[in-house]
Amino acid sequence: MxxxxxxxxxxxxxxxxxDFPAGFPTIELETISLAKLLIDRDAAEQDRVFAICxxxxxxxxxxxxxxxxxxxxxxxxxxxxxAEDVFGLPLDEKMSYRIQGGSLFGYKFAGxxxxxxxxxxxTAEFFNIGKNxxxxxxxxxxxxxxxxxxxxxxxxxxxxxxxxxxxxxxxGILANKLGVDPAEFNSRHRIEEQSGDHIRLTRGPPxxxxxxxxxxxxxxxDFGTITLLMNxxxxxxxxxxxxxxxxxxxxxxxxxxEWLWVKPKKGCAIIxxxxxxxxxxxxxxxxxxxxxxxxxxxxxxxxxxxxxxxVRPENQCIMKQLRGPGIPDGPEEEQDINAQVWIKxxxxxxxxxx
Ligand SMILES: O=C(O)CCC(=O)C(=O)O
Ligand SMILES: [Fe+2]
Numbered sequence: 231m232x233x234x235x236x237x238x239x240x241x242x243x244x245x246x247x248x249d250f251p252a253g254f255p256t257i258e259l260e261t262i263s264l265a266k267l268l269i270d271r272d273a274a275e276q277d278r279v280f281a282i283c284x285x286x287x288x289x290x291x292x293x294x295x296x297x298x299x300x301x302x303x304x305x306x307x308x309x310x311x312x313a314e315d316v317f318g319l320p321l322d323e324k325m326s327y328r329i330q331g332g333s334l335f336g337y338k339f340a341g342x343x344x345x346x347x348x349x350x351x352x353t354a355e356f357f358n359i360g361k362n363x364x365x366x367x368x369x370x371x372x373x374x375x376x377x378x379x380x381x382x383x384x385x386x387x388x389x390x391x392x393x394x395x396x397x398x399x400x401x402g403i404l405a406n407k408l409g410v411d412p413a414e415f416n417s418r419h420r421i422e423e424q425s426g427d428h429i430r431l432t433r434g435p436p437x438x439x440x441x442x443x444x445x446x447x448x449x450x451x452d453f454g455t456i457t458l459l460m461n462x463x464x465x466x467x468x469x470x471x472x473x474x475x476x477x478x479x480x481x482x483x484x485x486x487x488e489w490l491w492v493k494p495k496k497g498c499a500i501i502x503x504x505x506x507x508x509x510x511x512x513x514x515x516x517x518x519x520x521x522x523x524x525x526x527x528x529x530x531x532x533x534x535x536x537x538x539x540x541v542r543p544e545n546q547c548i549m550k551q552l553r554g555p556g557i558p559d560g561p562e563e564e565q566d567i568n569a570q571v572w573i574k575x576x577x578x579x580x581x582x583x584x
Contacts, residue, residue: 241533242314244307244462250493251527257468257490259288261498265295268399279400280407283503287516288468290498301392302499306460308385310535313431315378316357327376332574334426335360335373345445354434354446354522361390361427389429394421397456397541400501408511409555419455423544426454426573430538434465434522437530447522452504453576454542459500461536463525466492468518491526505576506543512551512560543569
């Protein structure tokens, strides 16, 4: 008789996920090779990054062929497995880490925010793990973290450092194209300085009904400078128009059918720019508007995990446009607003949502 093992069943099972189903309107994002950027310093690839970031502001980043890429590709699977352990904690324990008091870090329960004016609730759980606490010794951490996160701190540290570094490399390319010294970006995103950077673990429940797209994460642009996203199931959608053209009144396209699915692409991260990149470049770069709904069709019966890294300006960074040949001069900002305050304002601007 085979010996029956009591292996607890796991929820994050990427090897078992079926392919993204046919028959859904998808967008073919362009694919940029990280190895071509980091190792070859390929000029054509850099041109493509710049063109994409001025346009839609979303692309696949092929992680193959370089160490940083391997760290993210392998790390994301391990981070998502840890996410499963985090979200598997009892609700009252998770609630003891609730995001509150103006902090960006900790737990957001499903249904905490509204997905629309009708009062529909979001369905995603988040656990935002602050960058700074992951890169300092335990006794210098500013917040308590669940034991499962503390136990995986070396993994989170490596992921944070690598994702931040990739973000800075992309910013460096954009800076050169804009005629701005990359040091202008580097000095605003020093890893050891306090910032709103975090790894966001997300968990969305399986789809309840075929037709109705319950909203996992409502329509938004990210607040930071650059985002590195890893996901395994469909669910991410981008607006077919870039956010530059968007009428942002209710954060929804006016025309139905304007949301296009982004298929997860094996071995690739998804990169998108956020509001701070738009601000620094006075609108030259574009933050793509997006949302998350449960995966479509056959994929929809799986619980959806994603691992998101947000590179954001340091808390004390004054949010002003950078000046350079490739950036149109706007009027001098009337007030000095630092990134910490600015990001809170961006969040408040989303009003009902976050
Ligand atoms: O889960 C995803 O695929 C995207 C998540 C996202 O957009 C966010 O957390 O800002
Ligand atoms: Fe996002």
